[in-house]
Amino acid sequence: MWERRLAGPIRCFVRSRAADVMLAAVLAGYGGLDALTQPDWPGPRPAVAALVVAAGVCLAWRRRRPVLAFTGTMGALTVVLVAFGHFESGSSLLISLVAAYSVGVYGADLRYAGGAIVCFTAAMGLREPNGEALPDMLWTLAALALPVTVGLATRALRGRTLVLEERTVTLEREQEQRAAAAVAEERRRIARELHDIISHGLGVVVLQAGAAEQVLDRDPAKAREALALIRATGQEAIGEMGTLVGLIRDDPEPSRDPQPTLADLDRLVATTCALGLPVRMMTEGTAGRVPAAVELSAYRVVQESLTNALKHAGNARVSVVLRYQPDDLEVEVSDDGPGCPQGAGGRHGLTGLRERVSIFGGRFEAGRGQTGGWTVRASFPTAR
Structure with a gap:
């Protein structure tokens, strides 16, 4: 039960701007510390660490400005490659993968992102020996293309889900409209039934009451016949109305007397x-x-x-x-x-x-x- 209660707030936080800022701060701090302490980075270390921190900070805009954030991230890492030399570190790989996935999911125009990938891949082979340059470039290109592809697939899946949700809402709205129309039609039908029952029954009662009044003094037997017919007509009308009302109320055992036939x-x-x-x-x-x-x-x-x-x-x-x-x-x-x-x-x-x-x-x-x-x-x- 508590997991369901926490699922909603957690989902809202993950989709919020604060989550992107926190992710960028964590990756920027991890990358800067890694560049200062690990031997996988070239020198001078403070300048390299500053560029790595800038690459991580760009991820704070990964959903609001995905192409710009990706271009900034890969641009900062490309400057490190061109200005200071080759590097292979886990922090740079993690920052690059997050940026590539984000631009695949949220990016609208991927031409600039493709240019950034090409520049970064070319920079990876600048200071490598001839025998190692091509494998490094191919590996870098595959490593960046894969999260972009996954991001595009995720975006397509979300689009289909959104379309299905919209169709579901439309179908529910149409179903409600059809239900409302059916209720209105049923009300009209009940109104017609009640009109027929009341109009016929009261018409007969009024006519017979008038006839009984005219012959009451001179022909009591005839008056009694009219009164008996009034009673029978009233009972029949009451029975039909009871059947009709019983069909529309929440009575567990409503009256099911048959309706008139030919x-x-x-x-x-x-x-x-x-x-x-x-x-x-x-x-x-x-x-x-x-x-x-x-x-x-x-x-x-x-x-x-x-x-x-x-x-x-x-x-x-x-x-x-x-x-x-x-x-x-x-x-x-x-x-x-x-x-x-x-x-x-x-x-x-x-x-x-x-x-x-x-x-x-x-x-x-x-x-x-x-x-x-x-x-x-x-x-x-x-x-x-």
Whole structure:
């Protein structure tokens, strides 16, 4: 646990400017002390040590100015070679390797770095015997090219990692957007479901309450029938709303009562007829296999249309037709009443129906019929 807590601060320190300054100070001090005390360096020792310290100090800019830092480091060591003579020491090798790796990782333009490598390599063979000059130069060139290559590979790997991280962030953002869109669509669907349930249930309750009030004194039996229908409609609406709400709350055992299907249209038509609106239902074609979502939406189309007919059709007759075709299901509800006047209620319900049908890629029409009245027609593709 403590290792994880320390990993973040350590990583931040390693990537900081202070870490570069500390590294440069350590290498500069080590190189200067090595040049003063070890016999591998030429004389005069103080001047050589000063140049080695300058080479190490340049590493403080290895990330902010990588090419400049590398050029300064190798330039100082090249001056030692040209002015004072050949040397082979561990401190100079360590300083050179760090500078070469840093310019490979952080350098943007490596032409100057390549020139510095060539100059340093050529200087290594200036005061060497002919037989030893070429091997020393080749070894120096390989020793500097290897950390530069490793640095370039590290930079490429970091670039790929950065690209992958950006793609991951983009995918997460797109996933969140898709989730938000799905939530919004689900809210719209729930709003449509609630509108259909409440609109139909309350419409029936209001009409039956009015009928019961009219016959309460002269025909109590008829009034009781209306009240019984009000109770049954209210219980049905409450049950459907309970099912809908149970699907969206965090109840471990929500209600899973089945949603209405086309098989429930007979009961819906019978209920509407009992309210005083004559409805005739017909089926054309051979009933095929219809997806459950299409069945629910087709039922809601008929339910909303009958509710609007109860409100606006008056003393009219309603026809409900289900047309089964090879690739789609068509629902048509028409009446011969005066129709829904422009600007009357129910427009929200028709908008919800249109959205329902459009989800399945179907067609929806609602308007005055050719011979009067009002016609609602919806077509649902069933081939998919």
